[in-house]
Amino acid sequence: MAGALCLLLNIDWGNCMQTLGGTRLARLFNERQSELLGDWVSQQYAITSRRGGVAEAQLRNQFVQFVDLVCAALGSSEQVDFNTPTWDEVRNFLAEVSDQRARLGFTPVETAMFVFSLKEPLFARLGAELAADPAPLAELTWTISKLFDAMGLYTTEVFQTSREQVIVRQQQELLELSTPVVQLWDGILALPLIGTLDSARTQVVMESLLQKIVETGAAIAIIDITGVPTVDTLVAQHLLKTVAAARLMGADCVISGIRPQIAQTIVHLGVNLQNVITKATLADAFIVALKRTGKSVLGAAPAAEAPGAPGPLRGNQFVGD
C-alpha cells in the first residue's frame, strides 16, 4: 500500500518512509510539543479528574516523557512499525502507565485514551501544515493512525493483564483465608467452611484438615457447612471425599450446620449421607465429639454458682475422662 503510493508519487521507497514516516513525524512532534501538550492534557484532565488519582503535573510529565520516547523511536528508524525493537522503550513506558491506571481503577477505555486522545490534536496540526499537499497528508495520516492504534491496543492488553493478575492474587488469598482448621478441644477439630466448594478448594480443605489431624492427633473433626450457600451433588461428593480421607487417617467426621433447605436438597438429589454423622448445629456436633472422646458437659454444682450469674452456659464445666 505504502509502496504503491510511493510509486505513484515518484518517490523512491527509502526516501518515502524517511520523509513521510519517521523524521517528519518526529519534527512535527518536536515543533508542536507545547501545543499538543496543551490539547492533550485538557482532554486527559477531563477523564482523569473524575478519578482524582492523577495530578495535572504528573499528566504533563507523563506526556513529555511519552512524546520524547515516541520522537526518539521515530527518529531512529525509517520504518514506522510498533512491533520492532526500536519501540521497546515506548512499549515499556505504556506498560507502566497502563499498569498504574489499572491499579487506580481506571476503565480500559480511559486507559487507552492516554494514547488515542493525542490523535485528534495531532491530525489538526498535520492538516494545517500539509493543507496544500493532500497526498503526503493522507499517507502520513494513515501511518499515524496505524501507529496509534497499535499503541492503544497495546495499553489495553497490558491493562487486561494487570487486572487478571490482581484477580488471580485475590483468588489465591481467598482460598487461603477461607479454609481455617481450628482446634475446638483436645482431639476435636472444627472446619468451618465458607463459600462454594469446588474441586480446587476441596483439595486445599482436605490437605489442611489431614495435616492438622497429623499435627494434633485429633480423633474427630467437625465439618461445619453453615457458610456453604448451596449443596449440589458435586459439593456433596467433595464433602464425602473429605470425610473418607479423614477416616483413612483414623479420624471420624461429623457434618454440622445443615440448614433445612439444604437437608431438602440433599434428599431430593438422592445424595447418600447415611454413613456420616450429621447434625443441625455446630453445638450438637460438638456434644457428639465430646462424647466420642470420653468427655461430657455438666452443670455446675449450685453452691459453686455465683449469685445472679447470667446465662446458662456460664455455670457449665467440662469434665474430662
Place this chain on the structure above:
Amino acid sequence: MERIPILRMGKLLLVTIQVDMHDRLAMTLQDDLTSRIVKDGAKGVLIDISSLDVVDSFIGRMIGDTAAMARVLDAETVVVGMQPSVAITLVELGLALPGVRTALNVERGMALLTGTAPL
C-alpha cells in the same frame, strides 16, 4: 527374596511396611499374612503404612483386600499411620477402603484392637 516381616504380639500380628511397595511384594505379603493368621490363630492384625509415601490403585486395593481376607479368617484389621497425601490419593482413586478400620498411629491402632480405646 525380599519379604515384609510379620511380627507376633500375643494374639495380634504386626506388619510394618517400611520399603517401597511393588506388586510382587504386595502379593507375597498377602500370602504370608493369611498363612500366619491361620497358623498363629491371630485375632487382630495391625498394618502400619506410615513409611509408605506412594500408593497406586493396585496397592490400595491390596490393602483393602488384605483387610477383608483377615476378617474372613476372624482377625480384625486396623490400618494405621496413613500419610495425608496417601489418603487423598486413595480417595481420588475411589478407594475409600470401606470396612477397613483405621487409626492415626500404632498406639491408637493397638488400643482399638485390644479394646482399650477411649473412643
